[in-house]
Amino acid sequence: xxxxxxxxxxxxxxxxxxxxxxxxxxxxxxxxxxxxxxxxxxxxxxxxxxxxxxxxxxxxxxxxxxxxxxxxxxxxxxxxxxxxxxxxxxxxxxxxxxxxxxxxxxxxxxxxxxxxx
Numbered sequence: 001x002x003x004x005x006x007x008x009x010x011x012x013x014x015x016x017x018x019x020x021x022x023x024x025x026x027x028x029x030x031x032x033x034x035x036x037x038x039x040x041x042x043x044x045x046x047x048x049x050x051x052x053x054x055x056x057x058x059x060x061x062x063x064x065x066x067x068x069x070x071x072x073x074x075x076x077x078x079x080x081x082x083x084x085x086x087x088x089x090x091x092x093x094x095x096x097x098x099x100x101x102x103x104x105x106x107x108x109x110x111x112x113x114x115x116x117x
Contacts, residue, residue: 041070045082047110052084052091063087070104084110091115 045054047064054061054068057080061068064084080098092115096108 041104043068043070043105044107045084045110046107047084047086047112049086049088049112051087052110052112053087055081055083055085057081058083064110082108084112086112 044067045064047054050064052064054064054066056068056070070080082096082098084094086092091112094110094112094114096110098104
């Protein structure tokens with residue numbers, strides 16, 4: 001069987017489309033809309049071990065694991081501090097910083113067993 005140039009081009013195009021796919025793969029972060037509207041982002045917060053006290057901008061939001069809804073304008077001045085405080089002796093408090101210029105994570109993980117000393 002002899003392949004013509006047209007047949008080879010068709011095979012290459014089909015092969016590229018299969019490799020590229022639809023481009024809808026799940027992301028670890030929410031896409032950020034820098035518009036003037038308020039957006040609603042859901043962030044799942046997990047701690048190891050479970051039960052760490054979670055604060056979002058110094059306000060108690062619950063114990064991990066939990067899902068927190070962020071409904072704020074994203075932009076140049078948007079900044080948040082997320083703190084996980086262990087409920088057992090010997091654990092280490094962890095702090096993560098988010099800003100409106102970066103991407104909002106879908107999940108945040110805190111391991112309160114890891115201590116930097």
